Amino acid sequence: MAVHKSERLLNLLIMLLVQRHYVSKDRIRAILYPDSSTEAFEKMFERDKEELRSLGVPIEVGNMDAYFDDEPGYRIRPDEFALPDVSLTADEAAVIGLATRVWEHARLAEATTEAVRKLTALGLPLDVGALDIAQPRLSADEPSFDVFWEATQERTPVEFDYRRAGATTSTTRHLEPWGVVRYSGRWYVVGRDTDRDEERVFRLSRVQGEARRTGAPGSFDIPPGTDVRATTMRLAPQPTxxxxxxxxxxxxxxxxxxxxxxxxxxxxxxxxxxxxxxxxxxxxxxxxxxxxxxxxxxxxxxxxxxxxxxxxxxxxxxxxxxx
Structure with missing residues (x-):
């Protein structure tokens, strides 16, 4: 499920970030992919690595033993991960939005703690201080956050009840979500409103009840060149x-x-x-x-x-x- 994928990506990032040495593929599989077959592990691991790399995470590959090159290892160097101020693309901004809520979102906080606990139990040398690079403090308390985030990753349409500012009743909306963005202290989902065939921005705190995924993954494509953050800034209310x-x-x-x-x-x-x-x-x-x-x-x-x-x-x- 997509929730497990989000947790798995975060656990992989944490595992490679807090260890002082390269981590072997076998150890990664044993800790993060214990129930997968060899074929399934290879596919998921390669996909997860590429997804993190595409979002700006510098995964380094090196030899486990200086005298042998038959077993590659993986790590994330904190000095490379702690980048100075940069201009983020829409995708990079989206992953930062996810990463910064790790410690504040109950489910993912548990995943983070569990990842570090497993590594500690194995007696591995950890640099837990590396997790202070971001020192995230953003919250994502809206109940619908996970649904929209997962639907964005899967490209699955979403149906939800939405109450606009000043309205006393809610209406049912249908959206092909392109991304989830934090802007002006609030979380927004951006996408194509299929009822109106227009790009729209919805504030997650105004979603009533549970959002529902409708349709199969890969049901739509995000228009080429879409900048989710720019769209949010253009359509959302101006910040104070x-x-x-x-x-x-x-x-x-x-x-x-x-x-x-x-x-x-x-x-x-x-x-x-x-x-x-x-x-x-x-x-x-x-x-x-x-x-x-x-x-x-x-x-x-x-x-x-x-x-x-x-x-x-x-x-x-x-x-x-x-x-």
């Missing part, structure tokens, strides 16, 4: 920009620091257990509170007051629900 001043615990908030407008080190923070830095960021859309909450006690909002109030309100709601 939020400027926030944050106190960030020293050694935390790597993603916040990476594109910060300014960073002031060594400031007074909410506690004295560690040092603190003042980080100023600008974000579009309503997702700033989500991002801040993802860092827990390592980030404190100084400005604006409206953002701080929203974070406090949501934290109190969590405490009230748990009590």
């Amino acid at each position: 920009l939020t400027r926030a001043v944050l106190l960030v615990r020293a050694g935390s908030g790597l993603a916040l620091r990476r594109d910060a407008e300014s960073t002031e080190p060594g400031v007074t923070g909410p506690d004295d257990r560690t040092g603190w830095d003042r980080v100023t960021i600008s974000r579009s859309g309503p997702g700033v509170a989500d991002e801040v909450l993802g860092y827990g006690p390592d980030v404190y909002v100084e400005e604006p007051a409206s953002l701080r109030d929203e974070v406090v309100r949501r934290l109190r709601a969590v405490v009230a629900e748990a009590s």
Whole structure:
């Protein structure tokens, strides 16, 4: 199933990223493809490697033994994977969207933990710190996310009930999904609305109930030259920009620091257990509170007051629900 494929791709990426040496094909098969036949494993492994490579993941092939070249091994070097700012294609942006929700999406978080647990149990030398390259904090809480993501990969039509902004009732829509994109703090699916025969963008948080795949995989082709992100930016509502001043615990908030407008080190923070830095960021859309909450006690909002109030309100709601 497609869910297993998504988990398998992530597990393969994690396995090759956290190990310090090349990993043999036999070991990869034993850990990630244990129930597959030799023929099925060869096909899936080659397909998975090529899919990761096509999305910008630098899988390196080398010899397991410096004196013998009969058994190739595989790895992902963290220094090559941690790329500087680059311009992403629609496909690359899509895989980043998937990768950045690994630690926040319950099902894939379990897959990540399980992959590391299996490798640790085998006594393999791991560099788990390599997983901090992205330090992802994006959430994908919409129940329909998986359905649309999987349908995009399979090129399977989707049927769903959708309620537009300001509407009191929902309507059933039919879509050939081209991609799932995070834009302005929200998740959108882009594709061809088959009822209207037009390209459309739908916000996933407005999907009512469960989205349903209808039809067989490979039922449609994505138009050549389609740029899913550009289409989303053209059709989705224009974002509003939020400027926030944050106190960030020293050694935390790597993603916040990476594109910060300014960073002031060594400031007074909410506690004295560690040092603190003042980080100023600008974000579009309503997702700033989500991002801040993802860092827990390592980030404190100084400005604006409206953002701080929203974070406090949501934290109190969590405490009230748990009590």
